[in-house]
Amino acid sequence: MIHILVVEDDAKLNRIVCTYLNDSGFHATGCLSANDAYNEMYNNLYDLIISDIMMPGTDGFEFARTVRQVNRRIPILFMSARDDLPAKQRGFQLGIDDYMVKPVALEELLMRVRALLRRANIEMERKLVVGNLELDADAMTAPPRFRLQNGRFF
Numbered sequence: 524m525i526h527i528l529v530v531e532d533d534a535k536l537n538r539i540v541c542t543y544l545n546d547s548g549f550h551a552t553g554c555l556s557a558n559d560a561y562n563e564m565y566n567n568l569y570d571l572i573i574s575d576i577m578m579p580g581t582d583g584f585e586f587a588r589t590v591r592q593v594n595r596r597i598p599i600l601f602m603s604a605r606d607d608l609p610a611k612q613r614g615f616q617l618g619i620d621d622y623m624v625k626p627v628a629l630e631e632l633l634m635r636v637r638a639l640l641r642r643a644n645i646e647m648e649r650k651l652v653v654g655n656l657e658l659d660a661d662a663m664t665a666p667p668r669f670r671l672q673n674g675r676f677f
Contacts, residue, residue: 525640526552526567530560530574531602536625540573540602543629544636557581558649570596570645571636576610584605584613591618598639603625628657 527549531537537553542550550569554560556578557669563569572590576583587599599619604608606624614622620642 524548524550525571525645526569528560528563528569528572529553530557530572530578531557532575532578540629540632543633545603547633549636555637556557557583557586557589560586569648571598571600571634571639571643573600573602573636576601576605576614584617587614587619591634596643597641598645599638602632 525548527544529537529540529544529551529605531540531553532555534555537555537600541553542553551618552563552569554563558580559575560572560574574586578586581589583601583603585602590597590599595618598621600623601619602623602625604625605611611622620639623632623635
């Protein structure tokens with residue numbers, strides 16, 4: 524399962540984004556500040572980070588800079604009310620991978636998350652194998668995993 528860290532100081536928006544991502548097959552964890560996110564990242568591994576910029580204490584720019592010092596590969600998506608070019612430039616110079624201006628359409632957020640994971644070669648396989656049965660959540664199928672050869676299944 525893909526683990527996503529959502530760093531957003533607006534508790535309601537944080538909860539909405541996490542719920543949407545969880546309902547879309549990810550495991551999203553929300554933090555209300557960069558310091559909470561540092562603690563969370565110390566104890567758990569994440570595949571992608573979604574971060575606000577304007578947060579009390581450590582802002583998103585400093586958070587991204589610190590994350591990049593430790594992990595140069597993890598995809599970071601800024602989700603911010605700041606729509607000015609200098610903020611976007613600064614974010615990309617710090618090493619973020621994508622930038623969305625609030626308010627965000629959750630469907631677009633999901634598309635961008637999937638694209639970032641694909642570019643980072645992080646696979647999201649939504650299949651469950653039990654014996655000879657394979658459940659594929661994306662295809663909504665459950666074909667058996669055995670084949671017919673010489674009149675016998677194996």
